[in-house]
Amino acid sequence: MFFTDTHSHIYLPEFDSDRDDVMQRAFKNNINKIFLPNIDSKSVPAMLRLAGEYPQHCFPMIGLHPTSVKENYTRELENVELWLKKEKFYGIGEVGIDLYWDTSFRKEQIKAFSHQIQLSLKHKLPLIIHTRNSFPEIFSTLMPFSGKKLKGIFHSFTGSIEQAEKAIQMGFKIGINGIVSFKNSGLDKTVAALGTDHLVLETDSPYLAPVPYRGKRNESAYLLHIAEKIAEISGEKLETVANKTNRNALEVYGI
Numbered sequence: 001m002f003f004t005d006t007h008s009h010i011y012l013p014e015f016d017s018d019r020d021d022v023m024q025r026a027f028k029n030n031i032n033k034i035f036l037p038n039i040d041s042k043s044v045p046a047m048l049r050l051a052g053e054y055p056q057h058c059f060p061m062i063g064l065h066p067t068s069v070k071e072n073y074t075r076e077l078e079n080v081e082l083w084l085k086k087e088k089f090y091g092i093g094e095v096g097i098d099l100y101w102d103t104s105f106r107k108e109q110i111k112a113f114s115h116q117i118q119l120s121l122k123h124k125l126p127l128i129i130h131t132r133n134s135f136p137e138i139f140s141t142l143m144p145f146s147g148k149k150l151k152g153i154f155h156s157f158t159g160s161i162e163q164a165e166k167a168i169q170m171g172f173k174i175g176i177n178g179i180v181s182f183k184n185s186g187l188d189k190t191v192a193a194l195g196t197d198h199l200v201l202e203t204d205s206p207y208l209a210p211v212p213y214r215g216k217r218n219e220s221a222y223l224l225h226i227a228e229k230i231a232e233i234s235g236e237k238l239e240t241v242a243n244k245t246n247r248n249a250l251e252v253y254g255i
């Protein structure tokens, strides 16, 4: 039995002092594939370095994160395109719209997201979508492209059952992380109603550590706690959760 962490930022400075130990703990817990979503032009070198050190286990993606969309976003998007010409990436991510912290670049975020949807279609790469306080904007930006072989993941999903079903209908999988283990998140009820057929697992390390590590630095090894929680909610065996979520990750990433 093994697991796929479909979303982990273990190339960030939070892991500079013990990154190899973090990787070994992931392997010990049977997490053997880790997909690395990018943030912006500054994070690319560290991400590619890690992917180069663990070519069988770490798979880099390229994209501009919505909270990094500022005045210079067109230059950042050009940078994404330059990298796409130079290196192999496994997805366009993470991208999307975040109106939780700051709405001052709302228009630019929508434009950057739309542009990166087109990059994902052009390069036939899955789209890894970050949605925060922005489901209406995300769906209306995706809409003109629906029916055009969109695929990818609604990462760190916290929406309603209806929003999950809409995402699935558009060709996406639903990324579930440690939030599912948080008391009062309500995500357990959504997962119970939705079932596991369209789910993928993710940690979003170093953020959102699952119970019993809530509030601490997250790492890929903790994916096991998320899988166990989903098994408990769905009433399925852990192995079934592993198999289904691996199959879904394979469908998204092709490896």
Ligand SMILES: [Zn+2]
Binding pocket: 007, 009, 037, 094, 204
């Ligand atoms: Zn992320």
